[in-house]
Amino acid sequence: MSRTLFSMPIATAVLAGLLAGCGGGDTLTLDTAAPTLSSVQTAHETVVKQARLTVTGTVTDDTGVQSVQIALNGQTGTAALSGGSFTATVDLKAGRNNYTLTARDAAGNEGTLQGSVYLGHRVAGGNAHAGALIDGKLYTWGRNNFGQTGLGFTSTVSANAETHPVAPTRAGGTATFVALAFNQNHSLAIDANGQVWSWGDDTDGQLGRGTDGRSLCGSGTVANCRLDIAQVPGLDNTVSLSAGYNHVLALKADGTVWAMGLNTLGQLGNGTTTSSATPVPVVWSPADAPNVGRIVQVSASSASSYALDDQGQLWAWGRNQYANLGQGALSTGTTAQATPLKVPMPAGVRIASVANGRDHVLALSSDGKVYAWGLNASSQVGFNGYIHKGTATAWASPVLSPTSLPWMETHPVVEVYGNGNTSYARRADGKVYPWGMYGASEGTGTVYANLDEPEDRLTTLASIVDMSLGALHQVALRSDGQVFTWGWSFEGALGGGSTTINTWMYNAPLNPVFP
Structure with missing residues (x-):
C-alpha cells in the first residue's frame, strides 16, 4: 500500500511563560505552537537497497x-541540527519500515513527520523464472527444471503442460516473505523475522543448506537441487540478500557480510578459493581494506562480489577478468582476489547504490550520476552499441575504471539495475531506461539492439518503484502494486499464461494475473 510523507503538528499545553514588566503589570505568555517538520514529499513508498536510511529536511x-528524534523498529536516534535543517540516520530491517520524526521545542511542544521505506526487492528475475511478493505471499512462474519456482517438483513446458507454472502460482506455504533474490536457476527469500530461505539449483552450494538432503534435478548425475523451500541455518537477522550466478551474499543486521556457494575465484571473500555449501563470513583484510565503514548493501555477479559501506565507499572481490574490480591500472586476469579491495572513485564521489550484470558494474552516486566499468561488449557500460561501435568514439571493452555516463549528467537517476549484458536506470518519476543488450522484435525474428546509452524504450511504463532483471526478461513493480514483465517468455518467464509461452520477444510489458 502506498504511503505519503506528511506533517502533523501536535501541540502540548505546557507552561513556557516569560514574566515581563513589574508589579501588577506582570503578564504570562504561553508557548503552544508546535514545531513543523518537512521533508521530500513522495507519491509512494520509497524502495531502497541500502540498509541504513538517512532522512533530511x-x-x-x-x-x-x-x-x-527519529524512531524506527524500536530504535530511537537524535538527528543532527544545522540552522533550520536536520539529518537523521537509522538502520533498516528487510521489508517495510515505518518511521516517525519528532521535533520538540523548549516548551515541550511536539511536531511529527511520518514516512515509510521498503528495503529489498518484492519482484525477482532469474535465468528464465520470476517471482513477486503480494502482501507477503510468494508467487512464482517460469522455468522449473531445478525446482526454482518452489512448487515442490520439477517441470518443463513440453512434458508437464498441466503443472508447469506459466502464470503466477502461489508458493512458500504459510511463511511471510519480505524480500526476494533470484538468479540463474536458484531462489532465495528473507522472511519477516530476518531468516533466509532457499530453493532450486544447489549445484555449487549456493543455497547454503549443506550437502545433505539434495535431490537430483536438471540433467545432472548427482544430487544438485532443493525442491523444498526451507531455512538456511546461520542466516538469521538478515537485512539484505544478493544472488549471483553460483554464489550468494547476505548482509546481517550487525553489518557483517556472509557468503556461500562457488569460490574458485575468491567470490566468497573469506581469503580462500574453497567453495562452501554453508554461509562463511567475508574477511576484511587490514592491508586491502583499511578504514572500511559499516556495510549497508551487497551485490553479487557471475563470479565477483561488491559491498557498499556507510561512507559511500565501494568494495569488490572475486573475478577481475573483465576489470570487474574497477582497479584501473591493475591488470585484468583470472587470478582470484579472495578479500575485498576498495574500488577507486573520482575525488568527492560518494556511492549510494550498486548493481551489476554478469561482468559489469553500475555505481550510483549520491547526486544521481552513474559510474560504470567492466565488460562492455554489448554496450552495457556504454557507447559501444549500434551508434558508436566500430568508430573512434566507441568506449573500449572492458572499461577498466569507474567512468561517468554522460546521460546521467543531465538526467539524474534514483536507482540502477543490471543482469546479463543489460543495464537499467530509474528516474524519480518512476520511468525506467535501458541500455546495453536490448531485444527488439522484427517480424517473426528478433534482433538485439545494443543501446549506447539509456533510451526511452518503454514509453507506456511509469511510476515503477522496484525492478529486477533476469537473463533475458525483466520484472517491475508499479507504485499501485501492479506487476509488469517484458522480454523473452522462455518457458513462461513472463507469467503471461499459456498463450505467451516462448514468444521472443515482448517489449510491450505484460501485466500477469495473480490468483
Whole structure:
C-alpha cells in the first residue's frame, strides 16, 4: 500500500511563560505552537537497497527547535541540527519500515513527520523464472527444471503442460516473505523475522543448506537441487540478500557480510578459493581494506562480489577478468582476489547504490550520476552499441575504471539495475531506461539492439518503484502494486499464461494475473 510523507503538528499545553514588566503589570505568555517538520514529499513508498536510511529536511518553530528524534523498529536516534535543517540516520530491517520524526521545542511542544521505506526487492528475475511478493505471499512462474519456482517438483513446458507454472502460482506455504533474490536457476527469500530461505539449483552450494538432503534435478548425475523451500541455518537477522550466478551474499543486521556457494575465484571473500555449501563470513583484510565503514548493501555477479559501506565507499572481490574490480591500472586476469579491495572513485564521489550484470558494474552516486566499468561488449557500460561501435568514439571493452555516463549528467537517476549484458536506470518519476543488450522484435525474428546509452524504450511504463532483471526478461513493480514483465517468455518467464509461452520477444510489458 502506498504511503505519503506528511506533517502533523501536535501541540502540548505546557507552561513556557516569560514574566515581563513589574508589579501588577506582570503578564504570562504561553508557548503552544508546535514545531513543523518537512521533508521530500513522495507519491509512494520509497524502495531502497541500502540498509541504513538517512532522512533530511527542515524544521521550524516560533521560539526555536530543541531537538529532532527519529524512531524506527524500536530504535530511537537524535538527528543532527544545522540552522533550520536536520539529518537523521537509522538502520533498516528487510521489508517495510515505518518511521516517525519528532521535533520538540523548549516548551515541550511536539511536531511529527511520518514516512515509510521498503528495503529489498518484492519482484525477482532469474535465468528464465520470476517471482513477486503480494502482501507477503510468494508467487512464482517460469522455468522449473531445478525446482526454482518452489512448487515442490520439477517441470518443463513440453512434458508437464498441466503443472508447469506459466502464470503466477502461489508458493512458500504459510511463511511471510519480505524480500526476494533470484538468479540463474536458484531462489532465495528473507522472511519477516530476518531468516533466509532457499530453493532450486544447489549445484555449487549456493543455497547454503549443506550437502545433505539434495535431490537430483536438471540433467545432472548427482544430487544438485532443493525442491523444498526451507531455512538456511546461520542466516538469521538478515537485512539484505544478493544472488549471483553460483554464489550468494547476505548482509546481517550487525553489518557483517556472509557468503556461500562457488569460490574458485575468491567470490566468497573469506581469503580462500574453497567453495562452501554453508554461509562463511567475508574477511576484511587490514592491508586491502583499511578504514572500511559499516556495510549497508551487497551485490553479487557471475563470479565477483561488491559491498557498499556507510561512507559511500565501494568494495569488490572475486573475478577481475573483465576489470570487474574497477582497479584501473591493475591488470585484468583470472587470478582470484579472495578479500575485498576498495574500488577507486573520482575525488568527492560518494556511492549510494550498486548493481551489476554478469561482468559489469553500475555505481550510483549520491547526486544521481552513474559510474560504470567492466565488460562492455554489448554496450552495457556504454557507447559501444549500434551508434558508436566500430568508430573512434566507441568506449573500449572492458572499461577498466569507474567512468561517468554522460546521460546521467543531465538526467539524474534514483536507482540502477543490471543482469546479463543489460543495464537499467530509474528516474524519480518512476520511468525506467535501458541500455546495453536490448531485444527488439522484427517480424517473426528478433534482433538485439545494443543501446549506447539509456533510451526511452518503454514509453507506456511509469511510476515503477522496484525492478529486477533476469537473463533475458525483466520484472517491475508499479507504485499501485501492479506487476509488469517484458522480454523473452522462455518457458513462461513472463507469467503471461499459456498463450505467451516462448514468444521472443515482448517489449510491450505484460501485466500477469495473480490468483
